[in-house]
Amino acid sequence: MNVPSGPSVRRDIPTPSEPDEAVWASDAIADMLRAMNIPYVLLNPGASFRGLHDSIVNHLGNEKPQMMVVLHEEHAVAIAHGYTKVTGKPLVAIVHSNVGLMHGSMAIFDAWVDRVPVIVLGATGPVDANKRRPWIDWIHTAQDQAALVRHFIKWDAQPASIPSANEALLRARQIATTAPKGPVYVCFDAALQESKLAERPPIPDPARYLAPPPARPSDDIVAQAAVLLSEASRPVILMGRVSREVEGWEQRIKLAETLNAEVLTDLRVGAAFPTDHPLHAAPSGNFLTANAQEVLREADVVLSLDWLDLSGTLKQAWGDKPVGSKIIQVSVDHYNHNGWSMDHQGLPPVDVFMLCEPEPAVALLNQHVKPRKTPAPAKRPLLPVSVTPPAPGATGGSNIAVATLAATLKRAVGEQEVCLMRLPLSWSGEMWDFRHPLDFLGYDGGGGIGSGPGMSIGSALALKGSDRLPVAVIGDGDYMMGVNALWTAANARIPMLMVVCNNRSFFNDEVHQERVARQRKRPIENRWIGQRISDPPPDLAMMARGQGLTGVGPVVDASELEEVLRNAIAAVKKGETVVVDVLVQTGYSPAMTAGLTRSKD
The missing domain is CATH 3.40.50.970 (Thiamin diphosphate (ThDP)-binding fold, Pyr/PP domains)
Structure with a gap:
């Protein structure tokens, strides 16, 4: 999605140089x-x-x-x-x-x-x-x-x-x-x-000297994949790393609807398919929900469109048993695998390998697949989202859960088109639907805490002058590690809204320490030690104001949050960069908690 930057950012204009032949x-x-x-x-x-x-x-x-x-x-x-x-x-x-x-x-x-x-x-x-x-x-x-x-x-x-x-x-x-x-x-x-x-x-x-056009697989490979998908009884499409192009988005919808295939998406990558579509089978996450695991286990054919960690995803559904589905892999990612970094993940079983990017593969499959008359299964009822109980002193008495923050932000935004440039680990897919490839941009790739502020500024720079409201929802640890990136937003006059989900903890590691304590039969009440960012609590809004931005908070009462966010959005529309510090309760969805702690006892 080639969105041109609109009005230029503030520029330092140099004194003109004298003409010189040098x-x-x-x-x-x-x-x-x-x-x-x-x-x-x-x-x-x-x-x-x-x-x-x-x-x-x-x-x-x-x-x-x-x-x-x-x-x-x-x-x-x-x-x-x-x-x-x-x-x-x-x-x-x-x-x-x-x-x-x-x-x-x-x-x-x-x-x-x-x-x-x-x-x-x-x-x-x-x-x-x-x-x-x-x-x-x-x-x-x-x-x-x-x-x-x-x-x-x-x-x-x-x-x-x-x-x-x-x-x-x-x-x-x-x-x-x-x-x-x-x-x-x-x-x-x-x-x-x-x-x-x-x-x-x-x-x-x-x-x-431009990059070559996308490669396309051979006709035989396309035909094999099309037959498998057309004759499947329960096809599932894993929508992974795809482009921000609207044409590709529409092609993916067409393929899923032609096949009546259930679709799963991933919060670690950008929006790939409308999450309120009837074929979207389960909420997105960083790991598979119980519903998503069930969808995958019941599939007889799985089409992976450059899905991030296909092997690990299949393992979440099938465990140590052999994968019972036929797997069609669409990817060229192995060309980057070099053995130093394990970012290539596990080696997945593949029955048909389409050596190309998702966009040409989907376009070709749309020309060859036959419509499936069998309707997709009804959506499974969602499991209740539970939160991990906070240890003493974690949230300073806040009554704002991350789900509450999401719902309140949605009300404050109204009909305004939004680009969610970053979401925290505590976010769960059912909190917000994506209906356009720019609705959500995904995570940072390497899990480098501190990347959120800088990457959000870059995305807001690209969106400057468009109709989209640039919004980043990030954790307090990510914010503090990268907070001085915000000076560049102030200096260049890049408007955006940054909402900090502040639980005053490196909570991800609290979950890990609780897991270890349970394994060793030690007090889980001690999981917070060495994790908290609360004595004294840093003034996150002041960090923003100290660099020339608008800083608000901490907001601790849910009844005040909507008005704060509405005012912040109004300020962003006037060209300001606004940081809102929201004190939230600790907690992850069950899928996230299970994914972080899954290991052999």
Whole structure:
């Protein structure tokens, strides 16, 4: 879903430079970025790329691309990640030398696991030792800088000339945007950037170096899959990592309706299918609900559209028994599996493998499947959602459950189109229906706590000027680890609403500690020790106000919440960035609790 950014963000306008015939190498690199139509570069300033910094400001006028300053390199990559989750188009994050790359590495890993293209540019102190300043250039120069992140990027380069720099940038974009997509890294020698060229080099036409169109499987494979699905008695479609394109959304609905196939979706990835559709069989979650497990066990044919962790999902339904369903896998994800990271998950059994992305597979299947007349089973009644009882002192007397927060936010929003840019682990699928591919953007990929603020800013940047209200609902731990990313939203004037589900605890780990205590027959009442963020309780709203945003809260009474949220939404529509701190009760859905603690006793 290529949503163009609307009104531009606030821009620092440089004093015009005097006309000059000199051509600097970094000017040529900046020209290439402009030719590639990169709208923004995210950066925390660093001397290793001071040449490129100067070129973006004084050669390009800080426009196309425009610099956006961040307070930590991790936020630079996270903002680019969030932007691309909306638009499908990569931004550039620039990190300073080896130390900046180390700072940004967590966010690079998130983009890698989330299969999102981000172009990371870096720099090293002068490769020629004679050109290094004493001390600082030496500690900021690495023999093989990309080795820091090579296990979780798709490609890297350190070009030694401007022609090779242009080629590296074009190849980086091409590789990053070829499925399975992911981050890439290009490192520029500081001395190269600051060298003077004899003449302005030609710029290759970026349109001739794009990613290839999506592959398609052979006709035989398409036919095999179509026959299995058409003749199935209980087909199930697992809607996984798909695009934000409306056309793909409509094609998936058409396929499910033609087959009368039950559909399951996943809260770890973006909206893939309307969750209030009669064929959507069970609420979304990070793990399968009991209903979803039953749906999967009863399926005779399962179509996986690049489902995240297909093997683990099948294991949740079938346990240690052999999987009784025929499995059709649609994915190219194995091209990114390298053995260092286990993000490839378990190896699933597959009967028909369609080696392509979901969109072309669904379009082809729609041409070949035959309508199934057998209606899908009736929706199973939902199990009651229980909460894990709080230990003493967990919520400070709040009467707001996360489900209450969700219902209140929905009332406050009304008919306004919303993009839920992030949801916390305590969220459960029945709390909010998704009816459009931009209704929800999914999680961060790598579970890197602290990514929420930065990624939300990037998504809000992409949505700026659209009709959608950008809303992020995040946990207090995620908020505090990434809170200084919010300064960039204030500085660039990026409006959005961030609601912090504040249970004053790293509650995820409380659940784990309770599990261990039960196994060892020790007091579960002690699960809170080493987990609480309550003595003293941080002032989350003040953290927002201290960076120039509007901060409200903590809100502790459900009767006051709707008015607070309505006022916050009105402020966002006027262009403000608003953080609302809502003190909530601890608790997870049964599926989430079971998924976090499932292990052999």
